Amino acid sequence: MKITRKEFLKISGACLVALSGKKALAVLDSGANRQASSSTGKVRKQLGMVVDTRKCAKAQGCTKCIDACVQAHNIPSFPNPAHQIKWIWERPFGDLFSSYETQYLEPSLKDQSTPVLCNHCDNPPCVRVCPTAATWKREEDGIVMMDWHRCIGCRYCMAACPYGARSFNWVDPRPHIENLNPNFPTRTKGVVEKCTFCSERLAAGQLPACVEACPERALIFGDVNDPKSEIGQLLAKSYTLRRRPELGTGPNIYYLV
Amino acid sequence: MFMLEKAIVGGRKYWVWIGILLAVIAVAFGVYLRQLNYGLGLTGMSRNISWGLYIGQFTFMVGVAASAVMVVLPYYLHNHKEFSRMTILGEFLAVSAVTMCLLFIFVDMGQPMRVFNVILYPQPHSIMFWDMISLSGYLLLNATITYFTLRAEQQDVHYPHWLKYIILLSIPWAISIHTITGFLYAGLPGRLAWRTAIMAPRFLASAFAAGPALLILLCLLLRQQTGYNVGEKAINGLSVIVTYAMVINVFFIAMEFFTAMYSRVPGLTEDFQDLYLGSVRTSLLPWGRTSLVLMAAALVFLLVPRLRHNEKGLAVACVLVFSSLWVDKGLCMVVGGFIPSPLGAITRYVPTLPEMTITLGIWAVGALMVTVFYKIALSVEIAKELSYVPAYEFARTGGAVGLHAHSSSAVAGPGSGMAGRANEEVSGKGGDE
Numbered sequence: 265m266k267i268t269r270k271e272f273l274k275i276s277g278a279c280l281v282a283l284s285g286k287k288a289l290a291v292l293d294s295g296a297n298r299q300a301s302s303s304t305g306k307v308r309k310q311l312g313m314v315v316d317t318r319k320c321a322k323a324q325g326c327t328k329c330i331d332a333c334v335q336a337h338n339i340p341s342f343p344n345p346a347h348q349i350k351w352i353w354e355r356p357f358g359d360l361f362s363s364y365e366t367q368y369l370e371p372s373l374k375d376q377s378t379p380v381l382c383n384h385c386d387n388p389p390c391v392r393v394c395p396t397a398a399t400w401k402r403e404e405d406g407i408v409m410m411d412w413h414r415c416i417g418c419r420y421c422m423a424a425c426p427y428g429a430r431s432f433n434w435v436d437p438r439p440h441i442e443n444l445n446p447n448f449p450t451r452t453k454g455v456v457e458k459c460t461f462c463s464e465r466l467a468a469g470q471l472p473a474c475v476e477a478c479p480e481r482a483l484i485f486g487d488v489n490d491p492k493s494e495i496g497q498l499l500a501k502s503y504t505l506r507r508r509p510e511l512g513t514g515p516n517i518y519y520l521v
Numbered sequence: 522m523f524m525l526e527k528a529i530v531g532g533r534k535y536w537v538w539i540g541i542l543l544a545v546i547a548v549a550f551g552v553y554l555r556q557l558n559y560g561l562g563l564t565g566m567s568r569n570i571s572w573g574l575y576i577g578q579f580t581f582m583v584g585v586a587a588s589a590v591m592v593v594l595p596y597y598l599h600n601h602k603e604f605s606r607m608t609i610l611g612e613f614l615a616v617s618a619v620t621m622c623l624l625f626i627f628v629d630m631g632q633p634m635r636v637f638n639v640i641l642y643p644q645p646h647s648i649m650f651w652d653m654i655s656l657s658g659y660l661l662l663n664a665t666i667t668y669f670t671l672r673a674e675q676q677d678v679h680y681p682h683w684l685k686y687i688i689l690l691s692i693p694w695a696i697s698i699h700t701i702t703g704f705l706y707a708g709l710p711g712r713l714a715w716r717t718a719i720m721a722p723r724f725l726a727s728a729f730a731a732g733p734a735l736l737i738l739l740c741l742l743l744r745q746q747t748g749y750n751v752g753e754k755a756i757n758g759l760s761v762i763v764t765y766a767m768v769i770n771v772f773f774i775a776m777e778f779f780t781a782m783y784s785r786v787p788g789l790t791e792d793f794q795d796l797y798l799g800s801v802r803t804s805l806l807p808w809g810r811t812s813l814v815l816m817a818a819a820l821v822f823l824l825v826p827r828l829r830h831n832e833k834g835l836a837v838a839c840v841l842v843f844s845s846l847w848v849d850k851g852l853c854m855v856v857g858g859f860i861p862s863p864l865g866a867i868t869r870y871v872p873t874l875p876e877m878t879i880t881l882g883i884w885a886v887g888a889l890m891v892t893v894f895y896k897i898a899l900s901v902e903i904a905k906e907l908s909y910v911p912a913y914e915f916a917r918t919g920g921a922v923g924l925h926a927h928s929s930s931a932v933a934g935p936g937s938g939m940a941g942r943a944n945e946e947v948s949g950k951g952g953d954e
Contacts, residue, residue, distance in 0.1 A: 346567030417631015426711025428863035434562035454631025
């Protein structure tokens with residue numbers, strides 16, 4: 265059979281289109297990842313956290329988790345709220361779960377300050393939109409990571425994040441760091457940053473700084489896909505809330521109420 | 522070299538205008554250096570409103586760029602000859618507008634020196650990657666088209682035969698740049714004001730109103746300043762396009778309004794409350810309302826025949842269309858998507874003086890490009906018209922391709938320039954539809 269050059273180009277072109285079409289479908293099908301992991305029979309590790317709001321309520325006004333994070337990660341403090349950098353911070357419960365609260369909820373419950381941080385989603389929109397893969401979902405433990413040396417500062421991830429978990433360095437943060445931790449990098453102006461579940465501490469076999477600092481042990485950290493872990497058992501036995509689960513992002517911070 | 526020599530001959534008025542633009546650009550560049558040094562904290566953007574005037578203007582200018590298709594398509598696909606003198610003006614406007622888009626993206630970046638990371642680590646799952654491809658491709662297409670058609674014009678030959686494929690490609694490509702820019706917003710799960718399937722259609726409708734409105738104003742200005750006349754029919758044809766596009770744009774807004782306000786789903790209604798109703802006090806409210814009033818006035822001027830057919834009335838209509846959409850898309854659309862924040866915060870956003878200066882500087886770059894390009898185009902046109910005696914009209918070759926040296930450079934008289942391209946169908950079948 266003779267194939268002319270024109271035919272060859274046509275056939276290879278059609279193959280390319282078909283292949284890229286398959287790729288595109290895989291990108292669009294958010295369930296593809298889950299199915300892939302279940303078909304191999306092995307469930308992928310996914311680090312997550314349970315915030316026990318009842319324990320947290322016992323120590324209202326306590327900011328030890330936030331302080332530990334700020335110290336561990338050289339987070340600057342800006343008086344101007346527009347420029348603030350936040351990895352873990354606190355907001356009234358009602359702001360986190362506006363669709364769950366009822367008009368009858370007591371102010372003390374509605375306004376109870378609750379920790380907020382990156383949800384390390386199963387399908388993170390921030391990772392999907394990043395044009396340089398400066399933020400990505402780590403294969404081995406599901407952490408949404410950040411590369412501050414690759415980020416171009418377009419802030420598309422900030423628009424994409426439905427949780428407001430990302431901060432941008434609007435100005436040089438270094439002069440605003442109160443207590444420099446020489447073991448952790450500082451950032452430059454013009455890049456985005458967020459919580460990384462203390463990947464540097466996990467690598468050294470430690471727990472995240474916020475988890476370790478909590479006097480009430482209100483933050484429970486571990487592999488949510490491991491039914492034998494403390495967090496796995498807690499999630500199996502109790503009702504928990506996640507922020508905006510209807511968006512399909514698969515958030516991995518669970519709030520025990 | 523690229524016929525730039527034609528841009529350095531001009532009268533006093535021409536040089537004063539160029540001088541003003543260069544001065545604005547110089548000042549803006551100085552402010553940009555300050556922003557580069559200090560960081561984007563120099564702007565009014567914040568943690569909650571992380572895109573502002575720059576990205577809004579970028580989005581608006583993508584529309585102006587895409588709108589060139591509204592002269593290119595009727596002219597090349599439907600052989601709408603009235604647009605012959607206007608087509609190159611539309612294409613040059615597109616080149617300038619896309620350049621402005623790229624500049625707006627660039628000044629919005631926190632780490633502009635890392636811009637090539639987008640090419641070094643391409644991410645096909647990011648819409649921004651595709652936006653970069655479509656915008657730079659569109660710039661390349663239009664730069665090629667304008668250069669070769671104008672050069673052919675100057676040498677009095679037909680443009681090279683392969684160029685018609687480039688021109689054909691530029692038509693769907695123009696649609697694609699604004700569709701992909703719509704996808705930038707519509708594909709984000711958490712921003713309910715943007716997550717609407719008619720985002721891209723709405724973008725296209727507003728683009729096809731604002732872009733041609735600007736082109737009409739530029740054509741009227743050209744005639745007043747230089748005597749170059751694109752022809753009454755061309756202006757009328759374009760004004761019909763503006764009218765339809767503006768009506769469709771307002772219709773789309775009404776669709777969004779109904780869906781949100783009748784279903785009363787809080788995430789959907791919030792945007793309209795912020796922009797128009799004022800149940801929550803935001804810094805956007807006066808802008809949203811201004812845009813609505815301007816749109817309503819524009820519709821009156823466009824839809825009343827007596828007003829639109831009167832040249833002054835048409836000019837007013839075009840100013841209204843352009844400014845209403847400039848506010849709606851260039852400011853309200855982007856900022857509105859960030860209010861309220863994911864944690865329910867209502868944040869104020871007001872562009873700062875440095876931010877506005879840099880924006881003005883990019884507009885001055887666009888104006889400078891349009892001025893120089895139009896100067897070149899007109900020099901070629903006018904030189905041609907002076908050297909020609911009313912000439913011969915060749916039978917249409919009906920899609921035959923090839924370089925028919927002079928055969929298709931028919932000029933019916935000084936009134937119809939753009940001879941080389943005027944007489945041959947691009948589409949093989951041809952014919953008006």
